[in-house]
Amino acid sequence: xxxxxxxxxTVNGEEWQLSVKGTETLLEVLRKxxxxxxxxxxxxxxxxGVCAVLMNGRVVNSCILLAAQCEGxxxxxxxxxxxxxxxxxxxxxxxxRGAVQCGYCIPGMIMTAAGYLKENPAPTEEEIRExxxxxxxxxxxxxxxxxxxxxxxxxxxxx
Amino acid sequence: MTAAKEFEVVGKRLNRLDxxxxxxxxAVYASDFALPGMLHGKILRSPHAHARIVRIDTxxxxxxxxxxxxxxxxxxxxxxxxxxIKDFEVFASERVYHVGQPVAGIAAxxxxxxxxxxxxxxxxxxxxxxxxxxxxxxxxxxxLVHPDWQSLKAAPIIVRxxxxxxxxxxxxxxxxEGFRNSYRxxxxxxxxxxxxxxxxxxxxxxxxxxxxxxxxxxxxxxxLFDTQSTLAEIFGxxxxxxxxxxxxxxxxxxxxxxxxxxxxxxxxxxxAKRPVRVMSSSEEELTAALFRQPTTIELKTGVDRxxxxxxxxxxxxxxxxxxxxxxxxxxxxxxxxxAGPYRxxxxxxxxxxxYTNNHPNGSIRAPSGPMPNFATExxxxxxxxxxxxxxxxxxxxxILREGxxxxxxxxxxxxxLEECLDKAAVAIGWDHRKPEHNRGKxxxxxxxxxxxxxxxxxxxxxxxxxxxxMVGVVEMGTxxxxxxxxxxxxxxxxxxxxxxxxxxxxxxxxxxFGSQGSRTMFAVANxxxxxxxxxxxxxxxxxxxxxGADEQALAMRDKAFxxxxxxxxxxELAAQANTAGGGLIAEATYIAPAAExxxxxxxxxxxxxxxxxxxxxxxxxxxVDDVLGEVTINRYVVAQDVGYAINPTYLEGQxxxxxxxxxxxxxxxxxxxxxxxxxxxxxxxxKMPTAMDVPKIEVILVTHPSVAGPYGAKGVGEPxxxxxxxxxxxxxxAACGKRIMHLPITxxxxxxx
Numbered sequence: 001x002x003x004x005x006x007x008x009x010t011v012n013g014e015e016w017q018l019s020v021k022g023t024e025t026l027l028e029v030l031r032k033x034x035x036x037x038x039x040x041x042x043x044x045x046x047x048x049g050v051c052a053v054l055m056n057g058r059v060v061n062s063c064i065l066l067a068a069q070c071e072g073x074x075x076x077x078x079x080x081x082x083x084x085x086x087x088x089x090x091x092x093x094x095x096x097r098g099a100v101q102c103g104y105c106i107p108g109m110i111m112t113a114a115g116y117l118k119e120n121p122a123p124t125e126e127e128i129r130e131x132x133x134x135x136x137x138x139x140x141x142x143x144x145x146x147x148x149x150x151x152x153x154x155x156x157x158x159x
Numbered sequence: 160m161t162a163a164k165e166f167e168v169v170g171k172r173l174n175r176l177d178x179x180x181x182x183x184x185x186a187v188y189a190s191d192f193a194l195p196g197m198l199h200g201k202i203l204r205s206p207h208a209h210a211r212i213v214r215i216d217t218x219x220x221x222x223x224x225x226x227x228x229x230x231x232x233x234x235x236x237x238x239x240x241x242x243x244i245k246d247f248e249v250f251a252s253e254r255v256y257h258v259g260q261p262v263a264g265i266a267a268x269x270x271x272x273x274x275x276x277x278x279x280x281x282x283x284x285x286x287x288x289x290x291x292x293x294x295x296x297x298x299x300x301x302x303l304v305h306p307d308w309q310s311l312k313a314a315p316i317i318v319r320x321x322x323x324x325x326x327x328x329x330x331x332x333x334x335x336e337g338f339r340n341s342y343r344x345x346x347x348x349x350x351x352x353x354x355x356x357x358x359x360x361x362x363x364x365x366x367x368x369x370x371x372x373x374x375x376x377x378x379x380x381x382x383l384f385d386t387q388s389t390l391a392e393i394f395g396x397x398x399x400x401x402x403x404x405x406x407x408x409x410x411x412x413x414x415x416x417x418x419x420x421x422x423x424x425x426x427x428x429x430x431a432k433r434p435v436r437v438m439s440s441s442e443e444e445l446t447a448a449l450f451r452q453p454t455t456i457e458l459k460t461g462v463d464r465x466x467x468x469x470x471x472x473x474x475x476x477x478x479x480x481x482x483x484x485x486x487x488x489x490x491x492x493x494x495x496x497x498a499g500p501y502r503x504x505x506x507x508x509x510x511x512x513x514y515t516n517n518h519p520n521g522s523i524r525a526p527s528g529p530m531p532n533f534a535t536e537x538x539x540x541x542x543x544x545x546x547x548x549x550x551x552x553x554x555x556x557x558i559l560r561e562g563x564x565x566x567x568x569x570x571x572x573x574x575x576l577e578e579c580l581d582k583a584a585v586a587i588g589w590d591h592r593k594p595e596h597n598r599g600k601x602x603x604x605x606x607x608x609x610x611x612x613x614x615x616x617x618x619x620x621x622x623x624x625x626x627x628x629m630v631g632v633v634e635m636g637t638x639x640x641x642x643x644x645x646x647x648x649x650x651x652x653x654x655x656x657x658x659x660x661x662x663x664x665x666x667x668x669x670x671x672f673g674s675q676g677s678r679t680m681f682a683v684a685n686x687x688x689x690x691x692x693x694x695x696x697x698x699x700x701x702x703x704x705x706x707g708a709d710e711q712a713l714a715m716r717d718k719a720f721x722x723x724x725x726x727x728x729x730x731e732l733a734a735q736a737n738t739a740g741g742g743l744i745a746e747a748t749y750i751a752p753a754a755e756x757x758x759x760x761x762x763x764x765x766x767x768x769x770x771x772x773x774x775x776x777x778x779x780x781x782x783v784d785d786v787l788g789e790v791t792i793n794r795y796v797v798a799q800d801v802g803y804a805i806n807p808t809y810l811e812g813q814x815x816x817x818x819x820x821x822x823x824x825x826x827x828x829x830x831x832x833x834x835x836x837x838x839x840x841x842x843x844x845x846k847m848p849t850a851m852d853v854p855k856i857e858v859i860l861v862t863h864p865s866v867a868g869p870y871g872a873k874g875v876g877e878p879x880x881x882x883x884x885x886x887x888x889x890x891x892x893a894a895c896g897k898r899i900m901h902l903p904i905t906x907x908x909x910x911x912x
Contacts, residue, residue, distance in 0.1 A: 038184020
């Protein structure tokens with residue numbers, strides 16, 4: 001339980017050397033050690049997706065990933081998605097499309113979409129729905145979220 | 160009248176004011192909030208549905224590493240609480256009466272240490288007979304959930320008898336006579352299951368005592384002031400000594416109206432003399448939150464040959480669980496939904512709530528809506544089928560229209576129901592109701608109210624010419640406060656982004672009834688609009704003096720008052736007033752006027768009249784898999800009379816989200832309870848709709864303006880969850896001929912039921 005590991009991690013471009021417990025998850029490291037609270041905490045069993053972040057460019061549920069498994073990894077959280085002062089196309093589209101209500105799932109939803117669009121840059125509506133199905137949103141009914149991802153995909157494709 | 164005019168800010172699709180922090184991760188939610196030196200609390204819960212507590216020994220737990228405080232029902236004197244009946248205890252004192260009931264709490268250095276220490280608490284129970292079925296609980300021979308029910312304090316409107324903890328009746332005309340005159344009489348029984356509100360942020364609270372009789376709580380409640388007064392009651396201190404702050408809330412949907420973790424955090428923080436955070440685990444959410452009540456609904460309807468309803472008799476039996484919670488309210492308001500938005504010459508509708516040893520329940524979005532609507536609207540289709548009528552035509556023959564008298568004696572105005580019905584039918588392609596094998600369409604009508612309750616608003620003009628609006632509600636995500644700010648900006652001739660919203664701090668913001676009842680934007684906007692007009696008056700006086708002009712001759716544009724070519728800007732006015740005249744501030748309060756009704760028709764009714772009623776129709780087109788029984792929703796249409804759309808984008812968001820929440824209750828969501836024990840306490844087995852399970856929700860906004868509403872708006876947030884179970888049930892029946900009478904409509908029921 002109390003065994004500690006030395007962990008090297010790059011989070012949003014910043015390198016960290018951390019001492020973490022064997023039982024600690026990536027989500028705990030982000031939220032407690034690094035006080036990056038953008039990734040949210042809910043089910044803690046990989047079902048709701050509010051904790052989603054990118055690990056080496058791929059979407060992971062940080063609540064069920066042990067920090068010790070992330071040695072040397074590149075992590076991107078919602079806080080690191082924007083390019084300096086310029087918001088990512090997904091962030092802009094989520095705002096402009098009214099896809100945000102309470103917002104608690106939104107960091108996970110946007111990171112999931114960001115990971116998915118890397119794999120499939122021009123998805124159909126059905127593919128977007130499949131790509132986002134690991135993240136639960138109770139507020140929006142997903143309609144405007146799907147529209148926002150479609151819009152962002154177009155913006156990103158046009159660049 | 161107002162809706163026809165062109166406005167600058169209201170009616171526009173403007174981005175929400177709190178949006179940027181939510182897409183960048185900067186927004187702080189209650190679950191992100193922390194204090195230095197903060198401990199973590201965990202709750203020990205009862206494994207029994209009904210038992211006497213013989214002994215609790217916390218000696219070993221107190222010695223566990225990291226443990227700072229242990230609290231039981233015996234260690235702190237805490238008063239009982241409950242919104243209608245004082246039947247909740249913070250920690251069980253002598254008995255436990257439901258599984259999951261808190262028995263003890265531990266505060267420790269870490270959550271892990273607290274969890275470990277819970278196992279070291281020894282509790283000896285002596286099991287007692289329990290009752291889980293509402294009908295059995297009504298039997299005189301059933302064990303009493305609260306043998307001392309007569310000594311529990313209750314609101315005067317509550318009529319109790321043993322396990323029955325409330326009874327409401329609406330009576331019109333003579334139902335027996337109506338049934339005698341009927342061509343056909345239909346009798347059915349419907350059942351609905353418990354569901355969870357489904358918010359993605361678990362309930363959480365951080366409590367800190369700042370003096371022996373003063374505390375501050377950071378939490379994610381929807382109701383600041385109800386939380387404040389309930390905590391004051393429990394701890395026997397003055398409400399003004401309890402400060403409730405909501406840093407941010409990850410969804411509510413009614414599941415965060417009543418106390419969540421606040422009282423446990425406060426009790427533990429008092430014992431530990433340190434700040435304590437308590438957060439509900441996902442398992443606790445799905446086994447020990449306040450669910451939507453399971454119900455049993457008996458419904459008997461008589462019609463003439465043409466399908467006109469002549470008499471309706473119904474009873475909604477609400478399983479309140481072991482503490483009454485919102486059960487009495489749900490049973491009471493449920494009678495109006497049993498009636499439905501129809502002309503009823505004769506009716507006898509009863510709502511009762513009943514104690515069982517199941518988990519207590521709460522007030523989930525449109526608390527009494529989906530269950531009786533499922534019964535009423537399913538039965539309407541069954542009647543239509545039997546009479547050989549189109550279900551749409553049967554509804555046309557019975558719906559309320561302008562000037563009609565509703566079941567409660569209220570004269571209906573601004574009734575957009577027929578328009579909703581027509582537009583939804585056209586949109587879904589009603590003429591081809593069974594387009595192919597195992598594919599069908601269904602629709603359902605409904606109505607709801609804009610709840611009352613007061614709101615206050617403080618406004619102050621800032622030195623930079625912007626305006627700060629301070630209100631006592633929580634922005635739950637609906638966009639209610641962006642909508643209210645749009646109304647204020649319109650009045651003030653400002654941009655939406657000129658409004659700074661301060662909310663959700665019980666010490667610094669004015670009283671508000673809270674984020675509930677489809678009334679938040681409605682009431683806050685009305686109060687703030689009144690305050691804005693008052694502030695403009697004060698500004699005008701000061702501007703006239705400064706410009707040496709007549710008040711009435713001043714023009715207002717571009718955030719300035721003008722007298723010919725001379726002007727004074729809002730910023731200059733504020734600066735001048737701050738220096739010389741104490742600043743420019745204004746305040747106002749609002750409560751919606753009660754709608755007139757016929758009091759002789761109702762007994763012990765919690766909401767006998769429906770202010771600014773809203774009307775809605777949902778229609779869906781779905782397919783049922785022959786072999787798997789699986790339902791695929793091809794299309795889903797929501798037509799809702801919203802009065803006026805202050806911000807169409809967020810209004811659509813309410814209707815889209817509400818419809819999907821309702822589809823969850825229709826098809827997949829169920830808290831499965833066996834002998835008081837929840838069987839599916841995780842998000843793998845409790846199935847909320849994902850993006851893959853639903854199509855795009857098609858929204859039609861119908862606008863019959865409310866006289867009382869801001870710019871004609873009506874309450875909108877709750878209604879979209881009401882109709883989905885009935886619309887889906889009717890479409891399933893159209894698709895495959897199976898009439899499902901018990902929610903949810905699972906594949907098993909379709910194939911085997």
